[in-house]
Amino acid sequence: MRAHADRCRANGLTTALVPTMGGVHAGHLALAKKARRLADHVTVSIFVNPTQFAPDEDLERYPRDLDADVDKLGTFGGVDLVFAPFALYGEGAAAQKVWVDSGELTTHLCGPHRLGHFRGVATVVTKLFALCRPDVAVFGLKDAQQFFLVKKLSDDLLFGVRIVGVDTVRERDGLALSSRNVYLSFEERAQAVVLSRSVEAARRAILKGERSPGRVVAAMRRELERSALARVQYAEVVSTDTLAPIEAIVPGRQVLAAVAVFFSATRLIDNAIVRAPRP
Ligand code: PAF
Numbered sequence: 001m002r003a004h005a006d007r008c009r010a011n012g013l014t015t016a017l018v019p020t021m022g023g024v025h026a027g028h029l030a031l032a033k034k035a036r037r038l039a040d041h042v043t044v045s046i047f048v049n050p051t052q053f054a055p056d057e058d059l060e061r062y063p064r065d066l067d068a069d070v071d072k073l074g075t076f077g078g079v080d081l082v083f084a085p086f087a088l089y090g091e092g093a094a095a096q097k098v099w100v101d102s103g104e105l106t107t108h109l110c111g112p113h114r115l116g117h118f119r120g121v122a123t124v125v126t127k128l129f130a131l132c133r134p135d136v137a138v139f140g141l142k143d144a145q146q147f148f149l150v151k152k153l154s155d156d157l158l159f160g161v162r163i164v165g166v167d168t169v170r171e172r173d174g175l176a177l178s179s180r181n182v183y184l185s186f187e188e189r190a191q192a193v194v195l196s197r198s199v200e201a202a203r204r205a206i207l208k209g210e211r212s213p214g215r216v217v218a219a220m221r222r223e224l225e226r227s228a229l230a231r232v233q234y235a236e237v238v239s240t241d242t243l244a245p246i247e248a249i250v251p252g253r254q255v256l257a258a259v260a261v262f263f264s265a266t267r268l269i270d271n272a273i274v275r276a277p278r279p
Pocket of ligand 1: 019020021047049052121124125143146
C-alpha cells in the first residue's frame, strides 16, 4: 500500500482516502463521491478494526462481506483502489505496545460510554495514514465526535492530511444510514426515526434563537420519548471546539447536538451541527 501511495505521489497524483469498516451503503458511496472530487486517486480502505470495539460490543456480528462491498464500490465506479488488509496489528492487538491517546475530545458524548473506542479509532486512523499517505481523507459527519477527533489528530500529530466531512445520508423518513441498521427489528426500525427527529428539534430550537443547552436537550429528549422501544444513552449539546458541554449557546458559535440510543442491543447515534444565528 505504501509503495502504491509513493508511486501515485511520484506520478504527481493527489490521493484521497476513505476509511471504512465495510458494510458499504449509500453513506459510504457519498464519501467516495466527495473524495473523487477532491483528488486524482481514491482509495477506500475496508478494515473492521477490533480495537475500537469494547468486549461487550458487536465485533463478532459486525457485517462483513468483502465481495459485496467491492461490487458496490465497483458499480459506483469512482474508486481506484480498495485496500482491505487482513490485519493491521502485526502479531495481534494484544501485542500492540504503542497507542494513540484520543485525549480530551473524547471525555464526553460517546467517549465515556465506549471505553477505549476512540483510542482504537485514533490508532487505526494513524496506521491508515502511515500506509496510505493521503493528501485528503473523507469521513462521515454522522460520527461527528470521530470527525472532530481525526481533524485534531491530523493537525496535532502533523500529518498534514486535510480532513473533510460529508453530511449524513438519510433514509426517506430521516434515519441516518448506518451499517448497524440491519440489526433492527421491523418495529425498532419504524421507531428509530426518533433519533433524526430529536436532532432536528435541536436544530430548529437553536435556529429560532434558543440559548439554553438545557432547554435544547429537553426538546431532544421529548422526541426520543415518543419511542417506547428507545433506551436513551445520552442527549447532549456541546461545543464543536472542545466537544464538552457548554453553559450557553453563543450567537455565531457552532454547537453539536448529539444523541445515542439503544434499540435492544443495537446502538444508534445521530447529530446536528448548528451555528447559532446572530441576533
Ligand atoms: O467510521 C468508521 O467506519 C471507523 O471508525 C473508521 C474511521 C474506519 C476507523 O476504523
